[in-house]
Amino acid sequence: MTDKLLDLKHLEKKFGKQTVLSDVNLSVYAGQIVGLIGPSGAGKSTVIKTSLGMEVADGGDALVLGEHMPNRELLGRIGYMAQSDALYGSLSGRENLQFFGTLKGVKRRELAPAIAHVAEVVDLTGDLDKRVSGYSGGMQRRLSLAIALLAEPELLVLDEPTVGIDPALRRQIWGELDKIRDEGRGVLITTHVMDEAELVNKVALLLNGKIMAFDEPAALKQQYQVDTIEDVFLKAEGAL
Numbered sequence: 694m695t696d697k698l699l700d701l702k703h704l705e706k707k708f709g710k711q712t713v714l715s716d717v718n719l720s721v722y723a724g725q726i727v728g729l730i731g732p733s734g735a736g737k738s739t740v741i742k743t744s745l746g747m748e749v750a751d752g753g754d755a756l757v758l759g760e761h762m763p764n765r766e767l768l769g770r771i772g773y774m775a776q777s778d779a780l781y782g783s784l785s786g787r788e789n790l791q792f793f794g795t796l797k798g799v800k801r802r803e804l805a806p807a808i809a810h811v812a813e814v815v816d817l818t819g820d821l822d823k824r825v826s827g828y829s830g831g832m833q834r835r836l837s838l839a840i841a842l843l844a845e846p847e848l849l850v851l852d853e854p855t856v857g858i859d860p861a862l863r864r865q866i867w868g869e870l871d872k873i874r875d876e877g878r879g880v881l882i883t884t885h886v887m888d889e890a891e892l893v894n895k896v897a898l899l900l901n902g903k904i905m906a907f908d909e910p911a912a913l914k915q916q917y918q919v920d921t922i923e924d925v926f927l928k929a930e931g932a933l
């Protein structure tokens with residue numbers, strides 16, 4: 694058992710001749726929320742996919758819960774929400790949650806309360822018995838997040854989970870992430886919403902596939918001599 698839930702060392706990734714990740718070093722400890730921010734195309738999703746074994750790294754090392762991915766044994770211990778949803782449209786929200794919950798090893802008698810809890814967090818309780826094909830884009834994103842939250846994963850990896858989610862619900866979701874952190878679990882989250890980058894324990898700033906900075910939000914603001922993470926981001930990009 695390690696309290697380093699995610700450990701990326703000198704990670705390299707190329708697509709053809711394009712170097713997308715270059716010497717990426719990043720860690721998520723138990724009891725931490727780490728935010729990965731960077732402009733579109735910086736490589737945030739690639740960091741996640743390479744970490745989770747969905748893309749093969751060209752160099753360096755990625756350990757998830759102390760193991761190399763892919764690793765079927767870890768499936769139930771990691772919650773992953775991708776940018777595009779992998780949901781069963783012909784099934785209801787509840788049936789999707791039952792299917793993925795079972796796959797993650799949630800016990801039969803624990804499934805109904807677990808589904809009720811995650812549905813509440815993403816505000817889908819009243820829509821659980823509707824077919825997913827009739828869900829709006831935002832509802833589908835919320836269902837994907839609910840699936841990621843199932844089975845109380847030790848590590849949550851969330852790729853832009855709050856896109857298309859209104860501010861009140863976003864706040865509620867952050868409340869849940871705080872609880873997860875306080876329980877000693879860990880979260881890696883990518884976001885474009887700079888306010889959210891203020892709420893994490895550590896921010897990794899990714900530019901052109903390189904981690905330009907990795908520190909607590911307050912330390913980054915001090916280092917860049919600015920008042921917000923948004924300004925840190927703009928300064929690092931050279932726009933300020």
Ligand SMILES: Nc1ncnc2c1ncn2[C@@H]1O[C@H](COP(=O)(O)OP(=O)(O)OP(=O)(O)O)[C@@H](O)[C@H]1O
Pocket residue numbers: 708713731732733734735736737738739740776
């Ligand atoms: N499967 C792939 N094949 C070829 N190039 C890819 C592939 N996946 C990503 N890329 C390229 O890698 C770069 C980084 O993409 P990535 O999706 O990781 O960025 P991102 O920071 O997540 O962007 P966004 O915020 O828009 O989601 C982009 O230039 C993209 O075109």
